[in-house]
Amino acid sequence: MAIKKFDMDVVLEQAINTFWQYGYHGTSMQQLLQATGLRPGSLYREFESKEGLYLLALSRYAAATITTVNNRIQGSSSVIEGIKSILLDLFEEAKAKNYCGCFLVKTQLELSAHNESILTNVSEEFAKIEANYCAILNTIFAPEISLQYAKQLMLIIFGIRVYSYQSEQPEDVEEFILSILPWLKDDSNHNIKQG
Amino acid sequence: MAIKKFDMDVVLEQAINTFWQYGYHGTSMQQLLQATGLRPGSLYREFESKEGLYLLALSRYAAATITTVNNRIQGSSSVIEGIKSILLDLFEEAKAKNYCGCFLVKTQLELSAHNESILTNVSEEFAKIEANYCAILNTIFAPEISLQYAKQLMLIIFGIRVYSYQSEQPEDVEEFILSILPWLKDDSNHNIKQG
DNA sequence: TAACATTTTGAACGTTCATTCAAAAAAATA
DNA sequence: TATTTTTTTGAATGAACGTTCAAAATGTTA
Numbered sequence: 001m002a003i004k005k006f007d008m009d010v011v012l013e014q015a016i017n018t019f020w021q022y023g024y025h026g027t028s029m030q031q032l033l034q035a036t037g038l039r040p041g042s043l044y045r046e047f048e049s050k051e052g053l054y055l056l057a058l059s060r061y062a063a064a065t066i067t068t069v070n071n072r073i074q075g076s077s078s079v080i081e082g083i084k085s086i087l088l089d090l091f092e093e094a095k096a097k098n099y100c101g102c103f104l105v106k107t108q109l110e111l112s113a114h115n116e117s118i119l120t121n122v123s124e125e126f127a128k129i130e131a132n133y134c135a136i137l138n139t140i141f142a143p144e145i146s147l148q149y150a151k152q153l154m155l156i157i158f159g160i161r162v163y164s165y166q167s168e169q170p171e172d173v174e175e176f177i178l179s180i181l182p183w184l185k186d187d188s189n190h191n192i193k194q195g
Numbered sequence: 196m197a198i199k200k201f202d203m204d205v206v207l208e209q210a211i212n213t214f215w216q217y218g219y220h221g222t223s224m225q226q227l228l229q230a231t232g233l234r235p236g237s238l239y240r241e242f243e244s245k246e247g248l249y250l251l252a253l254s255r256y257a258a259a260t261i262t263t264v265n266n267r268i269q270g271s272s273s274v275i276e277g278i279k280s281i282l283l284d285l286f287e288e289a290k291a292k293n294y295c296g297c298f299l300v301k302t303q304l305e306l307s308a309h310n311e312s313i314l315t316n317v318s319e320e321f322a323k324i325e326a327n328y329c330a331i332l333n334t335i336f337a338p339e340i341s342l343q344y345a346k347q348l349m350l351i352i353f354g355i356r357v358y359s360y361q362s363e364q365p366e367d368v369e370e371f372i373l374s375i376l377p378w379l380k381d382d383s384n385h386n387i388k389q390g
Numbered sequence: 391t392a393a394c395a396t397t398t399t400g401a402a403c404g405t406t407c408a409t410t411c412a413a414a415a416a417a418a419t420a
Numbered sequence: 421t422a423t424t425t426t427t428t429t430g431a432a433t434g435a436a437c438g439t440t441c442a443a444a445a446t447g448t449t450a
Contacts, residue, residue, distance in 0.1 A: 002416040002427040021308045025220035029408055039429055040409070046427095050408065098308070106304045108360050109296055113216045123361055151365055152375055159354030165303050166318055170346055180347055180375055197397040197446040224438055234399055235439070241397095245438065391450100398445065406437065415428070420421100 011036045015057045020103040023110050024054055055121070061103045062125040066132050079140050083133075083153070084177065084184055090157065091173045094164030102161045130154050149183060156180060206231045211252045215298040218305050219249055250316070256298045257320040261327050274335050278328075278348070279372065279379055285352065286368045289359030297356045325349050344378060351375060 014035040018027050029050060033040060047053040069086060076082030093099065100106075104122050112119045130150050137146035137153075156177075170176035178185050209230040213222050224245060228235060242248040264281060271277030288294065295301075299317050307314045325345050332341035332348075351372075365371035373380050 002425080003418090004427070005416095023218075023220065023305050023308075025218065026305065026309055028406080030406085041411080041430075042428055044409065100308070101304055105357055108357070109301045109304055110218050110221065112360060113218075113293070113295070114221055119360070126361055148365075148371075148374070151371070155351070155354035155358045155375070157354075158357035159350035159352075162300055162303070162353035162357060163350045165307060165314070166321060170343075176343075176346070179343070180350070182377070196395040196448055198448090199397070200446095223436075225436085236400075236441080237398055239439065394447105394449075396446080396448095399441105399443085401441100403440070404438100407435080408433105409435105410433075411429105411431100413429085416426085418423105418425080420423070 006036070006038060006042070011038065012057055012060050015053055016061050016103065019054055019057055020061070020100045020106070021098065023106060024050075025110070051115075055118070058103065058107060058118075058121070059125070062128070065104070066129060069129070069132060070136075073136055079136055080184055080186070083136075084174070087156070087160065087177050088173060090160045091164065091169060094160075094169070099164065101165065105158060105161055126154070149181075152181060201231070201233060201237070206233065207252055207255050210248050211256050211298065214249055214252055215256070215295045215301070216293065218301060219245075220305070246310075250313070253298065253302060253313075253316070254320070257323070260299070260320075261324060264324070264327060265331075268331055274331055275379055275381070278331075279369070282351070282355065282372050283368060285355045286359065286364060289355075289364070294359065296360065300353065300356055321349070344376075347376060 014037075015032060018031055018035045022031070029040070029043075032038075032050070032053065033043065036043065038046075043053070047056065072086050072089070073079060073082035076085055104125055107118065108122045108126075130153075133153050134146050134150035137149050141149065209232075210227060213226055213230045217226070224235070224238075227233075227245070227248065228238065231238065233241075238248070242251065267281050267284070268274060268277035271280055299320055302313065303317045303321075325348075328348050329341050329345035332344050336344065
């Protein structure tokens with residue numbers, strides 16, 4: 001029997017990048033074939049349809065998002081510093097030439113009227129991301145406070161994701177963040193637990 | 196000579212609703228013809244193309260947005276109360292069955308990679324909206340504070356617009372808003388200037 | 391009423407869309 | 421080497437896309 005020529009990870013990454021940039025309806029199969037290097041037959045045998053490929057790309061993106069967050073927290077001197085650096089990173093990302101925002105957000109806005117299952121899908125991913133932030137905050141705050149702060153964090157992140165399309169950023173981004181989320185100022189005794 | 200049968204205002208409103216819900220690429224000319232009641236020839240004679248109709252719909256939506264904001268402020272007992280009610284309205288809107296978010300935001304996210312002129316266009320509209328908030332805040336705050344608060348307001352509004360797709364809202368929405376924008380708590384001596 | 395200018399009509403156009411499938415190629419197994 | 425199983429190939433398909441335009445209808449002006 002023949003063996004697969006393509007690397008699934010690479011193909012999905014190319015698909016993510018294309019969908020992420022141009023959106024679902026704005027991406028043609030032609031573009032996907034070119035981006036992935038696959039031929040129509042192979043792509044359809046593997047992913048069944050454009051939508052099938054999209055859903056796989058989307059869930060992979062969502063999983064990577066959570067991993068990135070957790071790595072950033074682990075790599076920081078404290079939870080608070082970690083969260084701050086995540087938010088600052090979002091502003092930095094926005095300076096890139098082909099800034100694409102957040103793939104999940106774009107999906108939510110583009111497809112909520114077309115495909116209810118995708119809306120549910122994305123909402124679940126966001127719930128996971130919020131729950132992950134909540135768990136992180138729980139290591140330094142009381143449970144009910146963590147729930148509240150996680151919600152704030154999600155809303156602010158959505159705000160940054162959209163606001164960043166504007167060319168002008170706040171002068172002092174860190175000050176801007178701290179003024180909206182004042183609890184990020186309090187960084188006493190919140191070191192990451194080791195081992 | 197023949198006279199126009201259709202009402203431009205009505206046609207544009209239908210076009211806005213259709214584009215707003217399904218997006219630019221997700222809306223077909225068939226849908227637009229059905230929604231507006233126009234025939235292909237008439238639509239193309241009047242608007243030149245799908246993109247032409249879209250741009251007109253978009254700028255009309257943006258103008259209406261600013262009008263709505265200003266009416267809300269004028270109809271409130273104070274600037275602070277007005278802004279609070281605008282934010283609370285956004286959360287209320289989100290409860291509607293066919294919640295569509297913000298047409299400008301959706302446009303920005305969907306078309307930024309396809310059409311640079313639309314990106315510029317939308318950015319300019321957002322700049323106008325931010326400037327309008329800034330002018331409103333200027334009636335009760337110092338200029339540099341108003342600039343800062345207007346930016347915060349825009350980011351929070353973007354956040355609400357996206358976060359609202361999630362089915363679960365914060366328990367006490369007003370408390371939620373006040374915790375992110377604490378300056379909305381200070382409502383002393385900020386009455387709307389009369390006549 | 392005749393001439394004119396404007397708008398409406400809707401069938402038809404060429405293009406691009408997502409998708410299919412029979413045939414060829416490729417590797418593993420017998 | 422022959423057989424079997426899986427993958428690749430890429431031309432072809434029908435549907436849907438945005439758009440056009442000559443002819444008919446409409447109402448104003450001469």
